[in-house]
Amino acid sequence: xxxxxxxxxxxxxxxxxxxxxxxxxxxxxxxxxxxxxxxxxxxxxxxxxxxxxxxxxxxxxxxxxxxxxxxxxxxxxxxxxxxxxxxxxxxxxxxxxxxxxxxxxxxxxxxxxxxxxxxxxxxxxxxxxxxxxxxxxxxxxxxxxxxxxxxxxxxxxxxxxxxxxxxxxxxxxxxxxxxxxxxxxxxxxxxxxxxxxxxxxxxxxxxxxxxxxxxxxxxxxxxxxxxxxxxxxxxxxxxxxxxxxxxxxxxxxxxxxxxxxxxxxxxxxxxxxxxxxxxxxxxxxxxxxxxxxxxxxxxxxxxxxxxxxxxxxxxxxxxxxxxxxxxxxxxxxxxxxxxxxxxxxxxxxxxxxxxxxxxxxxxxxxxxxxxxxxxxxxxxxxxxxxxxxxxxxxxxxxxxxxxxxxxxxxxxx
Numbered sequence: 474x475x476x477x478x479x480x481x482x483x484x485x486x487x488x489x490x491x492x493x494x495x496x497x498x499x500x501x502x503x504x505x506x507x508x509x510x511x512x513x514x515x516x517x518x519x520x521x522x523x524x525x526x527x528x529x530x531x532x533x534x535x536x537x538x539x540x541x542x543x544x545x546x547x548x549x550x551x552x553x554x555x556x557x558x559x560x561x562x563x564x565x566x567x568x569x570x571x572x573x574x575x576x577x578x579x580x581x582x583x584x585x586x587x588x589x590x591x592x593x594x595x596x597x598x599x600x601x602x603x604x605x606x607x608x609x610x611x612x613x614x615x616x617x618x619x620x621x622x623x624x625x626x627x628x629x630x631x632x633x634x635x636x637x638x639x640x641x642x643x644x645x646x647x648x649x650x651x652x653x654x655x656x657x658x659x660x661x662x663x664x665x666x667x668x669x670x671x672x673x674x675x676x677x678x679x680x681x682x683x684x685x686x687x688x689x690x691x692x693x694x695x696x697x698x699x700x701x702x703x704x705x706x707x708x709x710x711x712x713x714x715x716x717x718x719x720x721x722x723x724x725x726x727x728x729x730x731x732x733x734x735x736x737x738x739x740x741x742x743x744x745x746x747x748x749x750x751x752x753x754x755x756x757x758x759x760x761x762x763x764x765x766x767x768x769x770x771x772x773x774x775x776x777x778x779x780x781x782x783x784x785x786x787x788x789x790x791x792x793x794x795x796x797x798x799x800x801x802x803x804x805x806x807x808x809x810x811x812x813x814x815x816x817x818x819x820x821x822x823x824x825x826x827x828x829x830x831x832x833x834x835x836x837x838x839x840x841x842x843x844x845x846x847x848x849x850x851x852x853x854x855x856x857x858x859x860x861x862x863x864x865x866x867x868x869x870x871x872x873x874x875x876x877x878x879x880x881x882x883x884x885x886x
Contacts, residue, residue: 477607478509479580481795482523483531484516485615486586486593487554489547490629491636491776492787493585493615494876497549498542499791500583500613501531507799510581514883518551519586520593523573524566526884533881541876543784544866546776549878557593560600567600574601574608577883581609581798585791587616587627588833591806595826598804609798612806612826613791617773619668622832623824624808628787629773631859634672635783636775637661637715638860640768641673645681645713653762654710656702656755660748660767664719665689667836669772672856673715674848683715690836691845692723698751699758701846706761718747777873781862786819793821817858 483500485493497515504513515529516522529550531539542549560567573579584594591612598610614621619630641659648657661670667688676682684705687693705712720728729747752765790807797805805823812818840852867874 475801476509477580477609478511479578480512480514481510481581481583482514482516482528482579483550483583484519484522484585485548485550485552486519486584486590487552487615488587488617488773489552490615490617490773491546491632491779492628492783494542494545494547494549495784495787496585496613496615496628496791498539499788499793500585500795501539501542501791503792503795504581505532507795509799510795512577514577514579515550515880517880517882519553519555519590520557520570520584521553521555522551524569526573526576528577528883529878529880530883533879535879538876538878541867541874543788544776544779544864544873545875546774549876554589556589557596560596564600567597570597571601571604571606574606579608581611581795583611583613583791583794583798585613585615587614587618587621590615591621591826591829594806595804595829598826602804609801609803610826611794611798611803612829613794614806614808615787617669618663618666620666620833620835621829622834623806623829625811625819626809626859628783628790630668631783631856632775632779633662633669633772634675634856635780635860636772636778637669637672637768638675639778640772641676641683641713641715642679642681644766645676645683648713648764649711654706656706656712656714656752656759656761656763658714658716658748658751658755658763658765659683660716660718660765662768662772663689663717665833665835667717667719670715670717671836671840671848671852675853675856675860678853678857683713685712685714685846686848687714687716687720687846688836688841689717689719689721690838691841693720693728694723695728695754699755701844702755703759706759714751716747716751720747776864776866779864780860781864782859784864789821797823813854813858817861
């Protein structure tokens with residue numbers, strides 16, 4: 474292996490999570506200690522910060538503030554949803570990225586994100602190889618959706634799952650206060666994969682779980698759904714439903730009435746309003762008191778109930794990316810290889826970027842019950858080890874103390 478000396482850039486992309494900053498901390502702290510890495514630069518708002526030459530010098534940060542990143546939700550460096558074109562069609566952005574890399578002698582690039590971010594990582598890596606510019610490119614996984622290919626699970630998923638299960642158990646308690654009937658619909662994130670909605674079933678371990686759970690992996694049938702709800706309501710006078718925002722009919726159209734409202738930067742439909750829509754349908758059909766609850770952003774930024782396991786694995790993923798790159802590895806994503814036999818064990822492994830990018834991992838059909846309205850034990854066995862441990866971040870005035878970064882731009886030095 475040849476010693477490669479130069480600067481590194483760390484960028485964050487896509488939707489934030491409760492632990493994405495733990496991964497960034499893993500990258501930054503490990504890179505600052507690496508002798509061959511001359512400067513550690515943070516990209517403002519992901520790849521857009523590279524294109525705009527807005528880079529933070531992370532050596533200017535107070536080490537104590539950097540240590541708080543582990544317990545700080547969202548993307549401290551700023552995120553983006555920016556899709557790079559196919560370089561064979563339009564290489565404008567790639568020329569600019571190479572120009573910036575050369576300007577700062579960037580020889581290491583770490584990108585922290587989900588499916589689309591790994592696609593960005595893959596494209597940049599292949600372009601640098603094509604241009605014979607030696608730069609080691611590593612992907613650091615992130616997504617609460619847990620749909621990244623090539624890894625047992627993704628940093629961010631476990632904390633969101635823990636928030637969802639905890640919130641569902643708490644809502645269940647509230648929904649069972651009165652001696653009158655009530656139906657509750659909880660809408661959970663997840664466009665094409667139902668890992669998050671399935672996590673609501675973990676609340677059943679407290680005795681306070683949803684009666685029905687619906688995932689995008691199974692085609693939705695409104696008549697069957699209403700029959701399920703009516704049957705439980707008639708029997709108990711209560712019914713709690715957990716439903717993924719991405720449930721769709723057999724023809725592929727989203728049930729959500731907001732499906733045509735907007736798209737994000739990658740052309741994905743922005744979903745929402747499903748709980749209210751289903752609550753309205755149920756109310757008209759049953760006449761019952763119905764409440765629709767949309768967890769929305771809370772499930773991805775709820776660091777107060779983050780999983781310690783998730784935090785530690787997220788940090789390790791970032792650190793492993795740097796260690797692997799310094800050792801000569803490039804064109805890979807850090808992935809998790811896990812065993813749940815005789816206790817939970819997680820090992821960091823490296824997967825090629827091109828087998829990770831743009832593939833979505835779905836919940837196995839056999840982990841969903843035959844009726845398509847609940848989860849089977851294998852799903853619980855898979856998810857439960859991931860949510861273990863408490864975050865225990867520092868507090869001020871009994872409120873969380875988050876990192877406060879200086880964000881000193883390289884152009885200001």
